[in-house]
Amino acid sequence: SHLVLKTPLTDPMSGFFMLKRQLLNEVAHDLYGQGFKILLDICATATTIKTIELPYQMRYRQSGESKLDSLVVLEFLLLLVYKSFGRLVPSKFFLFALVGISGVFVNLAALGFFHKLMLYPYVKAQVIAIAIAMTSNFILNNRFTFPTQRLRGKKFFVGLLSFYVTCSIGAIIGIALGDFLYRLTFPWWTAGMCSVLVSAFWNYSLSSIFTWGKISKKK
Numbered sequence: 001s002h003l004v005l006k007t008p009l010t011d012p013m014s015g016f017f018m019l020k021r022q023l024l025n026e027v028a029h030d031l032y033g034q035g036f037k038i039l040l041d042i043c044a045t046a047t048t049i050k051t052i053e054l055p056y057q058m059r060y061r062q063s064g065e066s067k068l069d070s071l072v073v074l075e076f077l078l079l080l081v082y083k084s085f086g087r088l089v090p091s092k093f094f095l096f097a098l099v100g101i102s103g104v105f106v107n108l109a110a111l112g113f114f115h116k117l118m119l120y121p122y123v124k125a126q127v128i129a130i131a132i133a134m135t136s137n138f139i140l141n142n143r144f145t146f147p148t149q150r151l152r153g154k155k156f157f158v159g160l161l162s163f164y165v166t167c168s169i170g171a172i173i174g175i176a177l178g179d180f181l182y183r184l185t186f187p188w189w190t191a192g193m194c195s196v197l198v199s200a201f202w203n204y205s206l207s208s209i210f211t212w213g214k215i216s217k218k219k
Helices: 021-030 038-045 070-085 091-117 122-145 154-183 188-217
Strands: none
Touching: 021 038, 038 070, 070 091, 091 122, 091 188, 122 154, 122 188, 154 188
8 A cells, every 4th residue: 555655654444534525526536436445545646635643443343244355355456556557557457457367378278178188179179268268258357357337137148248249359450460560570479469468458448338338337
């Protein structure tokens, strides 16, 4: 937290605080707005802020359970990313990219299973592996990258088809760009990296707008 804070705080994760409404009005439009650690969000956004801390001691929990789970930790990390790079790249894109990286391993595992163990022809095995990886990416993005726009029921399957189309087009664009750059004598790894980045941004942008944008809003 202290990496992004613009004012020193002993407990920036506290939910017990007061502030002037004027300060909230000043920073409201620049807040990340996800998760429930709003104090950290405010103090990492405000350029000049004066704070006074009054110590208190927490007692052991008597009932109920903590709100802290994997999703809360993820939202906290995304808040740090947003405050560090949010002006350049959307914070959710980093998570979308991580999910994409996991899809590479899913793809390779599925390809090895169907081609080496099941003895499917390579092309057929690759098509199945890509479909499995896309499905895995969609499920993970639906759960972690877009939790507030999560698709359920009928929308889940409509969104999955939309994701298939979006990623297929992104793959075609990426391959075409990589081939074009390679023909222009760019190093193979530079052409490949540009191909991956363009495909990733295409998939993220279109998925945000259509898959988890318009579809999630439909009744």
